[in-house]
Amino acid sequence: MLGFSILIVLMVIGSPIAFAILLAVFGHVSQTPFSFGLVSQRIFSGIDSFAILAIPLFVLAGELMNESGITDRIIKFANALVGHTKAGLAQVNIWASVIFAGLSGSAVADTSALGRIFIPTMEKEGYPRDFAAALTAASSVIGPMIPPSIPVIIYALITSGVSVPALFLAGVAPGLFLAIGLSIYVRIYAGHYAPLRPKLSAKERFSAFVNAWIPLFMPIFIVGSILTGIVTPTEAAALAAGYALIAGIFILKTLNLSRLPHIFVRAMRDSSVILIIIAVVAAANWMLTFSRVPQTISSYVLGEVTNPWVFLLMVNLILLVVGLFLEGIAAMLILLPIIHPIAMSLGIDPTHFGIVVIFNLMIGLVTPPMGICLFVSNSIANVGMGAISRRIMPLFLVELGVLLLITFVPQTVTFIPRLFGY
Secondary structure (H helix, E strand, O other), rough: HHHHHHHHHHHHOOOHHHHHHHHHHHHHHHHOOHHHHHHHHHHHHOOOOOOHHHHHHHHHHHHHHHHHOOOHHHHHHHHHHHHOOOOOHHHHHHHHHHHHHHHHOOHHHHHHHHHHHHHHHHHHHHHOOOHHHHHHHHHHHHHOOOOOHHHHHHHHHHOOOHHHHHHHHHHHHHHHHHHHHHHHHHHHHHHOOOOOOOOOOHHHHHHHHHOOOHHHHHHHHHHHHHHHOOOOOOHHHHHHHHHHHHHHHHHHOOOOHHHHHHHHHHHHHHHHHHHHHHHHHHHHHHHEEEEEEHHHHHHHHHOOOHHHHHHHHHHHHHHHHHOOOOOHHHHHHHHHHHHHEEEEEEEEOHHHHHHHHHHHHHHHHHHHOOOOHHHHHHHHHOHHHOOOOOOOOHHHHHHHHHHHHHHHHHHHHHHHHHHOOO
């Protein structure tokens, strides 16, 4: 009880989630016969895994591709595809996120990289600045869904049994559904903000495709190497980083060697945030397991809920609320050891359940008051959290509609993995 009280107080006052969890663990351990040294062991064992190396390597690959000027090529290709349609630049924003998702696997990276370009550009073309900021944040949810995806790797690590290739494939359709849903919304409700843009010639569109082949080929190369069994997800992450490095230096010749130390520092900094959370949550999960909290909750839920659809609805409601206050990866690390065994006991497909959980928690990145992507987008737009929060609500409803679709029509998630035998 002391540990839980410490956690709540520290979260209320705005303490970083990793330190709040760690101090809560120490508070609980102080009431047990265990020594604090055991907590240190559990923290270390939480990241003592070869598979976890995939996280910093994918982060590094994304940083290298960004520094190589890939973002500009992606935007030009997306513009060639949909820039001439109604609400063209808004459509380009959305579909650039689809392509960028295959590079970074991170919603925050998507918001930061694309927001710096799209928010001022959309404002110049006639879109309200707060709308541009909200749309950039909302479309960034696509990033963690389309492979390679950092949340997918973390989910597979926690559940230790769910196939990473299956989850990679399962995330493609939800990511595309979200892009289509957002595109329909902006076409209907944002088409009046800016005039139609001229359609590019066939030659210009072909040129945009040729210039974009390197970022377009990267996710195909990485996911394909995993699906064919050539490499593990961790080895695929190393391939992605190597691919990005070679492409930037020798093919595109846009990556300056003098920038490499800065790129590696940024990648280490961003990775350390994720790894610290994983480490301290591993200690917290050990504490919860010792206290039989997951077993108690599982027994209660299985005694009260026997219908898998009711359970899925209940999980969605819980995760949507949790996502308002906790960062997605932290929430996943805390809740998955509890809800995943229950879902398996009810016969829910593990791949389907994984994508529902990930998509749900990624929506939390764009919902106030703690949506990280909202903060990143607002730091670029500087329109105020109130304005961007109002603009995000209709886009949130679109994302909620996609969530309900993938929750209650499992085939939308599982049909692609089954095509490949997963």
